[in-house]
Amino acid sequence: MEPISFGPPREERADAARNRAHLIEVARTMVAELGADKVTMDGLAERAGLGKGTVFRRFGTRAGIFLALLDEEEAVFQQQVLNGPPPLGPGAPAVDRLVAFGHARMEFLVERTALARAALDPGQPRPVNASPSLFQVQMLLHEACPDVTAIRALALQLTAALEGPLLLYLRASDAPPTLPRDLAAAWTTLVERVCG
Amino acid sequence: MEPISFGPPREERADAARNRAHLIEVARTMVAELGADKVTMDGLAERAGLGKGTVFRRFGTRAGIFLALLDEEEAVFQQQVLNGPPPLGPGAPAVDRLVAFGHARMEFLVERTALARAALDPGQPRPVNASPSLFQVQMLLHEACPDVTAIRALALQLTAALEGPLLLYLRASDAPPTLPRDLAAAWTTLVERVCG
Structure with a gap:
């Protein structure tokens, strides 16, 4: 045969x-x-x-070109979470890492606004469970609050909270420039209160 | 003239x-x-x-037909938040109202899965700040945690946390049936810890 x-x-x-x-x-x-x-x-x-x-x-699609470029940079970013210096990398308390993760993730996307915007295909929305952040949020959340139930659903909600408004900001050409700063502050509140 | x-x-x-x-x-x-x-x-x-x-x-668009039908029912739902019986309506503590709001909102969308799915236009994603929930989440959040800073950004994040995963569920034909139950439990955790 x-x-x-x-x-x-x-x-x-x-x-x-x-x-x-x-x-x-x-x-x-x-x-x-x-x-x-x-x-x-x-x-x-x-x-x-x-x-x-x-x-x-x-x-x-045309957006797929930019998504591929972004994916390569995501891989570098994810390495920083897995192996980089604290508080993003291992060594800091998990709550601090989750806060740092959100801030770094926002900075990552805002610094790449043109690329990230070009990678958003209006005909092919990226569902939140396709986000490379979900796995990392769930890992850090599990470490930060091991007592939480429905942790997968909560990780999904926190990932949506982190990325949804930012993707909206990246999509809008007239977004107020203060939004990412407020979102970073709100993310700190969210994580510290959920896991505090 | x-x-x-x-x-x-x-x-x-x-x-x-x-x-x-x-x-x-x-x-x-x-x-x-x-x-x-x-x-x-x-x-x-x-x-x-x-x-x-x-x-x-x-x-x-075709999706616009179903969005218009859904919008009419949203208006009825919003009246229940503004004038209905507690805990969704006025009279209960704001934290309980925010928890009840999330649960009722999920139930509202899950009960209307066919309509809500038909109203999701893949070519025209609805940004989270276009959600009728944002205003109500912000109102209840302001009442529940008046000490929070960047409240608009936090309301945006909580709205994304509430609706993002659910819209994903509505979009996926093979979503696990337990997801909405887990999302409801996770929403309770989220709100009680953020405002507790």
Whole structure:
């Protein structure tokens, strides 16, 4: 019997991975040079020397390009939570880490407003349980308040509290500049009172 | 000098209001008879004896039809908060009212899953500050914890915590049936600890 093979053959997978890495590098250069607003799927395909079909298969939509760039930076951010210095990284009390996590997460997104806004696809809303923050909020919450019941639901609610208003801010072009500062203060209140 | 006139002439406005009321009544009958899934803009226009253009101007999108139906029921719900019996209405301590508000709001949306799901337009996400809950959460929060700073931001976060996961649940066809119960328990924890 032939062994069962899953997915495309090895060579094709390696090609796809190379294409993806190349496209991400070219997209990052284009965003730096032109700004996210000016990067299109056609422009990216041309500059990368690849077919438009390849770009489409890789990213799905124009927003998918920026989401992929953002995802790479998210991975770096998540490493800081897992292995970085306290209070974000291990070593500080979990409540302080959860407060620091929210503040760092807000700063992360506000510093990348253009990218984060371009990654928000109005036709494809990102549900809160697709947020890379949910896992980390749940981990820190579990450590900070081990006595809480329905911890998964509470983590979902806190993640929505953290990201919902900020995504709204990123989406609105006329958002008041004080909102992120107030949201940071409110996040501190929320976490300290929930876990205090 | 002619008096300055804002908007369309009075007759046209009265016509528009009549059309809207008629369309909403017909849409409600169709949802009851056929289910929200089967109601289309064309079908509604035909049954109401109005042009498709009129339906389009009134509701914008298919989801807009269901949003209008939901909005009418929201108004009834909001009256219960403003004038109904405690603990949702006035008379109970504000913390209890805020807990009851979250539970009633979840029940309201879960009981109207088909309508609420049909009202979610994937191309037109409803930002959390467009939620009719925000005003009431902020009012009850202000009463329950008058000492909190950045109260608007905190109300925004609590509204996102209340509605974000639930909207996610309404959107997902394979959501676990226990989620709303856990979310209700988590909401109690959240409010009691924030305002306790």
